[in-house]
Amino acid sequence: MRIAMVSEHASPLAALGGVDAGGQNVYVARLSEELARRGHDVTVHTRRDDPGLPDRVPLPGGAVVEHVPAGPPEVLPKDALFAHMPSFGAHLAHVWRRERPDVVHAHFWMSGMASLLGAGPHGVPVVQTFHALGTVKRRHQGREDTSPAERIGIERQIGRTCDRVLATCSDEVHELAAMGISPRQVSVVPCGVDSAHFHPAADPATAPAPARAHRHRLLSCGRLVRRKGYDQAIRALARIPGTELLVAGGPPPALLHTDPEARRLLGVAAEEGVGDRVRLLGAVDPARMPALMRSADLVLCTPAYEPFGIVPLEAMACAVPVVATDVGGHRDSVADRRTGRLVPQGDPVAVAAAVRDLLGSDRTRRRYGTAGRERVLHRFTWRRVADGAEQVYRRVTAEHEVKTEVA
Incomplete structure (x- = not known):
């Protein structure tokens, strides 16, 4: 054809x-x-x-x-x-x-x-x-x-x-x-999602990020635009002790200071008192994204609306649980309380509660991760x-x- x-x-x-x-x-x-x-x-x-x-x-x-x-x-x-x-x-x-x-x-x-x-x-x-x-x-x-x-x-x-x-x-x-x-x-x-590229065997040691500075690590990634809701993840972080948030996406790291959204997010982090626990990574080589995802305990996807939902699929393919807003494509990709959690849009308190709950149970995270990988292989290749x-x-x-x- x-x-x-x-x-x-x-x-x-x-x-x-x-x-x-x-x-x-x-x-x-x-x-x-x-x-x-x-x-x-x-x-x-x-x-x-x-x-x-x-x-x-x-x-x-x-x-x-x-x-x-x-x-x-x-x-x-x-x-x-x-x-x-x-x-x-x-x-x-x-x-x-x-x-x-x-x-x-x-x-x-x-x-x-x-x-x-x-x-x-x-x-x-x-x-x-x-x-x-x-x-x-x-x-x-x-x-x-x-x-x-x-x-x-x-x-x-x-x-x-x-x-x-x-x-x-x-x-x-x-x-x-x-x-x-x-x-x-x-x-x-x-x-x-490319389930051969995004997979649980990716080596976190190759992730393009500094060594973990706190007990738990959260990751958000995608285009660095306002509707992706990274500010909601940052506001949630203020209610999650002992945890760092990495944000991957946007211009190359050396140009982050020129990006209006990057500056806004750093301002939100300072305002919330978590400036020392938020790190903007800038653009990340796609070849290294699986390892970066595997270095995180959870992947956060907190946009105001999301027609697609590819990032949750990538995380699930890597057997990493997802906390995502209950919008658009997330409703199809994330199985609530099986591969992650769906939370109300624009509610950082709900995001924080879901994250704290999952960070408190290694067993639940492992179960969600395994189920996420299986769901991707069955439905989303x-x-x-x-x-x-x-x-x-x-x-x-x-x-x-x-x-x-x-x-």
Whole structure:
């Protein structure tokens, strides 16, 4: 099957941890690689943000990244790309005229715009994964939401006109239904994790962190942005004695002092009286993340909202228990009181209580860790994700063929 992935801002080649480089990049890269290994012809179309980039770059496993000329060839904020989606879509239409894909899988709402523009003239079915919805972002960020005003209306239109919406968690199905997109139009295929890379045998001695300075260690990781809720973890730490918190993500360590969110978090730590127990690590080499996770007693995931929940899966794959906010993708990935704890969002007191409870029982942590690893292997490998995606692709292509024959 010839599969076109469209991911306008989240390139599989991007370094993770930046403001606009996170779970979506991982999802697109790993799914593309797994599908290519199965013999599919996979091309990822992403925007050119550097004039020196090659037109085509191979990925491990056989997939290829194609850089699309849409807007100036420089790094732009994600929300600034909206104006360039018509030219992105026109480029896709031109490319697909020469080599028509069997199915298009669009990632994020702006990719959906471009994909429908590019696929329409050639009758190619389009599968849409939103990764994050504008309604959720606006609800939680309010006036701080910098998304284009047209976003929610366009997402609604995409959901109603694409051939299938592929949601990453069950919570998203309810959100889409509230937007007027029927659950019958939606399939749920969760995120995945590389269970061979993230594993319990990772050696904590190789973790990129100073030696443990306190009895217990907590770890939070991901993009260094406000919605990830690291401040909630820091406020919880003030109620957890004898424990340190490491935060991995953001710019390289030498540039942390220039990052507004890093400065804000250090200010929160000082305000809470835990400045000596909070360490910001900055960007961490992905190759060393499993060891860093294994060096922690617990992984904390405390965002205000979370469409994905890849970090909990990575921790569970390493057999490390998770304390996570009861939001979005966490509800599917974390089994409460079996692989970790789900706590109310925005409640550092509840976070602290759950952490203290788990730190007080080595036996419970070991049991949760073992169960977490088993849950990942059963439900959340990239092989399982690719199985689900393949089923959706085959369904929409078959339905499209029937419609074409009837027409």
